[in-house]
Amino acid sequence: MSALKRTLATSLALASLVYGAPNLEERTLDPICVQIASAISSASDVYYALDPLYAKGVSHWASSSSQLPNCVVEPGTAADVGIILGIVGSTRTPFAVKGGGHASNPGFSSTTGVHISMYRFSEINYDATSQTVEVGAGLIWDDVYAALEPFNVNVVGGRVTGVGVAGFTLGGGYSWKTNQYGLTIDTVTAYELVKPNGNVVTVTESSDPDLFKGLKGGFNNFGIVTKFTLQTFPQTQVWGGLITITAPHIPDVAAATAAFQANVNDPKAGIITTYNFLLGEPGISQLLFYDGPTPPAGIFDDFLAIPYFTKDIETRSFSSLVQASPSNATAGSRAIFNTVSILEYTPALLDVILNETIFWGTNLSLKTGTFISYDVEPFLPSIYTHNAQSTAYPPVRSQGLTPFNIYYAWTSSIFDSDFHDAAKASAAAVYNAALSEGQSGIVGAAIYPNYAIFDTPLSDMYGSNLPALQALKAAVDPTNVMGLAGGFKF
Structure with a gap:
């Protein structure tokens, strides 16, 4: 049975149960979707509302990132992706491309037009x-780590559970292994790319150096990536996990965090100190990581000496450590990220972050806020020195930056603008506090694209690289097919 016949049979059968309409085909099947279904191969499918696979296709980690499209297209080959791009491009149909579905910016990987779900690109x-x-663009990092464990190797990927490979990689990629090997984009050796004209190409540094650079941080501006080839590195068991700490001991956590960044230079060691406001109180989710079965004595002693509420620290597999993170605790909520680039987490700046947590936690809880969170993510200043190649992000590699992540979750859409505005105001407060204490190096410093809120100016992320990226976009996509999709656009 062809993809079109399967689509019609499934959609009409399901819909007739609800509507009982004999002419339902004319009223429910979008003509562009029908055209796609008739053109793609049997390796791909199109799904309509009422089909469970439609619901799976549009679903995101953040409910505010999901929209209801005319159809979900689940391509199974790169050639079919090319056919789909040809149809939406020629008809000027809005579309979306969704990998793992972890984007928080509304409309970045969703649409009311044609929704392309990359789920079938799942090879490892x-x-x-x-x-x-080789890693398919429909995977999450949990899948990749589990598949590589039998080989005792790993990649530079996401730090918490549930994060998609595609968006994370195309936007940069800060990892537990970044101190050792750089960003995820620094470890990509090839991209399988479906260009806006439908051609399927393999992009490497030698085959097309400009496009290779543009894909390293340039998101979906140049087509749809279906596969990434990543460097692998030896992987032993690791040490670490999650500790939760209550409000009275937050000053101890702040002191330990500031001391860690100032004094620990071991590239195998990492932390994420997360200030949370939950159920009316501030608290800490503390992730500790060491890329080996046992950390050297003393590195984490300050953290381990703090009285805790819960503690899950042990020698374990890398997959186990990633899945110990609390990332999916608020899955299904409305959500937004925003960010500031920081050079140093001083005790004074951490006090400001605590005050922001309490202020916005208290205020936003009155507007259905369920989780107000600030991630302190220190990295070594050498993280950008692992790659000699030029990349779209960061535009400057002479100064290492650490991304500070604001994350808000809430339940009611009527307060969307309140949370978006608060995320911007809070980011500005933290930036100004860092500047006032002497971190002049953050002036003009690039903002991490994967954490940047939807209206962040392109120049704030790409700096002096922006004109070249805009010229590259015009050359690769002269009819602006990718402009029909969401996301940051050159």
Whole structure:
């Protein structure tokens, strides 16, 4: 049965149960979706509302990132992606591309037009000879880590559970292994890319250096990536996990966090100190990580000495550590990220962050806020030195930056603008506090695209690289097909 016949049979059968309408085909099937269904191969499918696979296709980690499209297209081959791009491009139909679905910006990977779900691009092919792995664009990092564990190797990927491979990689990628190997984009050796004209190409530094650079931080401006080839690195068991700490001990956490950034230079060690406001109180979710079975004595002693509410610290697999994170605790809520680039987390700046947590937690809880969170993510200043290649992000590699992440979750859409405005105001407060204490190096510093709120100016993320990226976009996509999709656009 062809993809079109399967689509019609499923959609009409389901819909007739609800509507009982004999002419339902004319009223419910979007003509562009029908055209796509008739053109793609049997490896792909189109789904309409009422089909469970439609619901799966549009679903995001943040409910505010989901929209109801005319149809969900689930391509199974790169060639079919090219056919789909040809149809939406020629008809000027808005579309979306969703990988893992972890985007928080509304409309960035959703649409009311044609929704392309990359779920079927799920291959993981490890090559021990080249020490690389091919990874499909529909995967989450949990899948990749589990597949590589039997080989005792790993990649530079996401730090918490549920994060998609595609958006994370195309936007940069800060990892537990970044101190050792750089950003995820620094470890990509090839992209399988479906260009806006439908051609399927493999992009490497030698085949197309400008496009290779543009894909390293440039999101979906240049087409749809269906596969990434990543460097792999040896992986032993790791040490770490999650500690939760209540309000009375937050000053101890702040002191330990500031001391860690100032004094710990071991590239295998990492932390995320998260200030939360939950159920009317501030608290801490403290992630500790060491890339080995046992950390050297003293590195984490300050954290381990603090009285805790819960503690899950042990020697474990990398997958186990990632899944110990609290990332999915608020899945299904409305959500937004925003960010500031910081050079140093001083005790004074951490006090400001605590005050922001309490102020906005108290105020936003009155507007259905369920989780107000501030992630302190210190990295070594050498993180951008691992790659000699030029990348779209960061535009400057002479100064290492650490991304500070604001994350808000809430339940009612009537307060969307309140949370968006608060995320911007709070980011400005933290930025101004860092500046006032002497961190002049953050003036003009690039903002991390994967954490940036939807209306962040492109120049704030790409700096002096922006004109070249805009010229590259015009050359690769002269009819602006990718402009029909959401996201930051050159």
